[in-house]
Amino acid sequence: MRLWLYVLQRLVVLVPTLLCVSLFTFGLQQLLPGDAALALAGEEHDPAVVAAIRARYHLDQPMPVQYGIWIGNILRGDFGESLRNRIPVAELIASKLPVTIELALCSMLIGLLIGIPAGIVSAARRGTPLDVGANFLALSGLSVPHFWLGIMLILLFAVRLGWLPASGYVPPWESLGRNLTTIALPSFVLGTGVAGVLMRHTRSAMLQTLDADYVRTARAKGVLERVVVLKHALRNALIPVITLGAIEFGRLLSGAVLTEQIFAIPGFGKLLVDGVFNRDYAVVQAVVLVSASLFVLLNLLADVLYFLVNPRLRG
Amino acid sequence: MSWQRIVMAAAALLLIAGPAGAQSVLRIGLNDDPDALDPTISRAYTGRLVFAGLCDKLFDVTPDLKIVPQLATGYEWAADGLSIVIKLRPGVKFQDGEPMNAEAVRFNIERHLNTPGSFRKSEIGEIKSVDVVDDLTVRFHLSKPLVPLLAALTDRAGMMISPKAAKALGDKFTTKPVCAGPFKFVERVAQGKIVLERFPDYWNKASIHLDRVEFVPITDSASRVASLRSGDLQMIERVSPSDLAQLRADSRLRVAGVAELGYQQIPLNVANGPKSKTFADFRVRQALDLAIDRETIIKTVFNGEYIPGNQFVSPSSPYYDTKVPVRKRDVARAKQLLREAGQPALSFTLIVPPERDRQEAALIIQSMLAEAGITMTIQTQENVTMLQAGRRGDFEAYFTFWSGRPDPDGNIFTFTTCNGAQNDSHYCNPEVDTLLTKARETPSPAERKKLYDRATEIMVREVPRILLWHRRVFTGYSARVRGFTPYPDGIIRLQGLKLE
Secondary structure, eight states: OOHHHHHHHHHHHHHHHHHHHHHHHHHHHHHSSSOHHHHHHTTOOOHHHHHHHHHHTTTTSOHHHHHHHHHHHHHTTOOOBOTTTOOBHHHHHHHHHHHHHHHHHHHHHHHHHHHHHHHHHHHHTTTSHHHHHHHHHHHHHHHSOHHHHHHHHIIIIIIISOOSOSSOOOOTTTOHHHHHHHHHHHHHHHHHHHHHHHHHHHHHHHHHHHTSHHHHHHHHTTOOHHHIIIIIIHHHHHHHHHHHHHHHHHHHHTOOHHHHHHTTOOSHHHHHHHHHHTTOHHHHHHHHHHHHHHHHHHHHHHHHHHHHHOHHHHO | OOHHHHHHHHHHHHHHTOOOOSOOEEEEEESSOOOOSOTTTOOOHHHHHHHHHHOOBSEEEOTTOOEEESSEEEEEEOTTSSEEEEEEOTTOBOTTSOBOOHHHHHHHHHHHHHSTTOSSHHHHTTEEEEEEEETTEEEEEESSOOTTHHHHTTTGGGBOBOHHHHHHHGGGGGGSOOBSSSEEEEEEETTTEEEEEEOTTOTTGGGOOOSEEEEEEOOOHHHHHHHHHHTSOSEESSOOGGGHHHHHHOTTEEEEEEEOSOEEEEEBOSSSSGGGSTTOSHHHHHHHHHHOOHHHHHHHHSTTOSEEOOSSSOTTSTTOOTTSOOOOOOHHHHHHHHHHTTOTTOEEEEEEOSOHHHHHHHHHHHHHHHHTTOEEEEEEOOHHHHHHHHHHTOOSEEOEEEOOOSSTHHHHHHHHSTTOTTOTTOOOOHHHHHHHHHHHHOOOHHHHHHHHHHHHHHHHHHOSEEEEEEOEEEEEEETTEESOOOOTTOOOOOTTOEEO
């Protein structure tokens, strides 16, 4: 099959997928207990105020009408305004997305730099203390809760040593250096989690390829072990890791909720959580929809890469 | 590029990232991101902390809750209480250079009253019209006498925004607010920070010693405290009692706490629908009140940091009635009252929101009541749903709080008058209505105190709701911060603050 045809096919499937996502997020929001207008009104009990809020955000309309208004506006590129601070949702997303992308890229980089070499080493040195050590690190990366690691790192690097800021975010165009210091700890926290996943998968894929016939042949030919591992085995082992990497990246892009919360990084995850707590329907629905789209697109990208790397699929 | 070069480049970048210049910048950590920065439609508490820098008000309160002029210079009630004349401070400018005068005050009050969805309308809705007497004098006409109006003008209803900016920005005023406070708006990164810088033409500029103020919302309390300890922040608001030990142990930090304006309470369903049978008899309500030991709750759940209470104001308020202090727990008397009321084996359900403080206190209350033979079932319900149940009368008792108002009227009137908007109990006593209405019309604090005392004595006997404790509002700050005075409203006043 041709690549463009394949991509086109996948893009067509994207439309019903996103429609389902939109219906689902909208429906879930309606199931949340508590009236949004009352939540917004807070200690205010004047029925006129509550009614004004309802009218402003169409909360007085039947659900299908609300959904229709919402989806119609989105198709016109209007995501509505935040119910809480009245900032346009599109503006909120546009300002949070770069932060989350940067955090995801840095975390991914850390994950790749730790995860893949650790996976290779532990597969090539199977059964040695090096393997055990790498496995231990991978399991720790996977199982240590992010919020705990985050707080511990803040206490060490910000409170005790004073090397890095404890929280907050400085955009790179304001000061690249300060940007890197603010992003370092959260990226590390997220990166260790990714590294754990990547390490485990690289290791098992490597073990499989290292046992393959062609590798044995290469060894029999007297090829250096280093070349066998890094050239012959690694290339094939990386195919499943690419897919996995893309999925992990998609996960990071949909917002690292707890990590952003702890480091007060104004990204997607924080936008989502604050939205949920404040019954900010407009924000939550838009964030989920955008995250879902990103996730689906990244999966598509992974499949395309897979298609390119794996000649068998091209047929 | 070799890896050594990359490392060196990275190190160089980190070095450039040194501290900012010699400007005096105060960074304040907020517990959550404020809502709209428009005094008319603002609702969130954290917004008020930002407004303290941005927008001055006609009046302010002192730490002991006396009302003092800010943008005003004085006021005078008419003899019939149906109008009030307010004199304005001369030479005050908005941050866009426009004059803050009587015309601007009229514009602002009318905006509060007429904007759809205004949260101020219920606070100052009794204002019928505003006269501009001269450039620096306004007269408000009221539909009925209302002394607490002045207290409303010490908060957002008294904040004056530039009419020019309001007209130009319309609905978008919140994106670039312009007021007459000591600091002007620079930028807002939603969920990130709100930046203000010194307004050079502020009427009281001698009191301002900071160049910039940044408000940084950090929702996680552990990382908020860590940011204060690391020096990223210089002040944090509403510190949780469980974080106090950490802050007090650090010699570079200070903590100040004062009794809040509000209270934690359990409204009882006295006459609101079919679920009101349980607590219809006041002796049953008294029994409940007597079976609870407030001291013990505060010692065990709040490390003794909060203040036991039984009235609608805290014991440190000038309006607290010392003749009826918090009563000692008396299980025997509680049991006797239940027998007299014919409900010796009382059982009921308390609705509690899923929040640590109230959940833990509810568990202790449950076991205290059990000793008096009362079976209390705890039903956890999300906050907004609980409040809706309260309004509908779908409750026997629920556990809530009131944030409090500087004027005592705001803590009692709508909760206990027969048609009060927040009277979920549907408690009704015409005598209480008369007393509280009279207190609204009486300007003399001494006279008002007498009226409130009589109402309090009825409340303590009839117990339509159980008042339990008053939190203390704690502010944590760096020892570099000088000149900080805590206020019962928890709002940080920036006047007089210095950074060493």
